[in-house]
Amino acid sequence: MPPTEQATLAGRTVFRVGYGAMQLERLSGDRPAAVALLRHALELGVDHLDTAQFYGNGFVNDVIREVRTGALIATKVGADPDPGAPTPLRLAQKPEELRASVEDNLRALGVDSIPLVNLRRAERLPGVLAEGDQRVDLDDQLEVMTQLRAEGKIGAIGLSAVTPETLRRALPAGIACVQNAYSLVSRDDEEMLELCLAEGIAWVPFFPLGGAFPGLPKVTDEPPVQKAAQELGRTPAQVGLAWLLHRAPNVHLIPGTASAEHLEANLAVAEIELDDEALAELGAIPTRPMDLSLR
Numbered sequence: 001m002p003p004t005e006q007a008t009l010a011g012r013t014v015f016r017v018g019y020g021a022m023q024l025e026r027l028s029g030d031r032p033a034a035v036a037l038l039r040h041a042l043e044l045g046v047d048h049l050d051t052a053q054f055y056g057n058g059f060v061n062d063v064i065r066e067v068r069t070g071a072l073i074a075t076k077v078g079a080d081p082d083p084g085a086p087t088p089l090r091l092a093q094k095p096e097e098l099r100a101s102v103e104d105n106l107r108a109l110g111v112d113s114i115p116l117v118n119l120r121r122a123e124r125l126p127g128v129l130a131e132g133d134q135r136v137d138l139d140d141q142l143e144v145m146t147q148l149r150a151e152g153k154i155g156a157i158g159l160s161a162v163t164p165e166t167l168r169r170a171l172p173a174g175i176a177c178v179q180n181a182y183s184l185v186s187r188d189d190e191e192m193l194e195l196c197l198a199e200g201i202a203w204v205p206f207f208p209l210g211g212a213f214p215g216l217p218k219v220t221d222e223p224p225v226q227k228a229a230q231e232l233g234r235t236p237a238q239v240g241l242a243w244l245l246h247r248a249p250n251v252h253l254i255p256g257t258a259s260a261e262h263l264e265a266n267l268a269v270a271e272i273e274l275d276d277e278a279l280a281e282l283g284a285i286p287t288r289p290m291d292l293s294l295r
Contacts, residue, residue, distance in 0.1 A: 018048030020256030025056030061108035078120035118158035
């Protein structure tokens with residue numbers, strides 16, 4: 001059977017396929033096009049937007065502010081914009097930096113409270129790892145995050161780029177979701193997914209199709225994925241995303257795109273039914289680690 005279309009995230013029932021707004025920065029030279037694409041997503045039923053202040057150095061949040069959406073907005077802290085750097089962000093893991101990042105997001109989005117804020121701990125690959133004074137104790141970070149929640153500036157707390165041990169330590173603080181890299185070809189986080197499922201925590205994978213960078217495995221390259229796509233009359237990317245929705249009922253997707261056509265294809269994955277034979281063939285694909293650092 002096809003997966004359920006809705007599930008709970010940060011206390012709200014939302015469509016399980018949201019929109020990762022990072023790709024809007026590709027339209028920074030054509031703001032009306034970015035606004036039009038976001039409005040189109042909302043018209044198609046998207047009610048969960050994933051963003052960050054470092055996406056386009058504030059451009060993406062500014063577009064979201066203009067559209068004035070009623071969708072559940074999830075942003076992230078733990079890194080801030082660093083324009084001109086090879087990787088245009090810098091870690092900002094200290095408690096005072098986390099608070100400042102939340103305030104920056106509030107101003108940019110033009111809201112008094114953000115429904116969901118993910119603390120990106122930078123302790124898991126792929127991505128920049130925390131080093132030196134940016135290696136901050138989890139309890140110190142959760143203290144400021146829970147204070148921000150008590151002040152009403154954020155509605156719920158999520159975690160990103162963390163281990164199962166970190167999630168277990170954080171559970172008493174009340175965790176709404178976890179964002180880690182996870183896909184059909186990179187399933188090292190099965191323990192984390194199962195822990196989230198047991199604890200009623202949403203699982204929001206990034207890099208849902210694998211290799212966003214050279215050298216990482218790609219879901220769309222796998223013969224069983226291509227076979228299933230041909231049989232279903234879908235694209236390999238749609239099959240890879242549909243597999244995630246079938247994997248567990250707490251999975252939420254945030255695929256991003258700067259194309260209206262691609263956006264519509266992403267949202268259509270909620271309608272895809274994968275039978276037991278297809279799921280078995282896809283599940284037999286070997287998993288490989290996401291072990292590249294973006295230093």
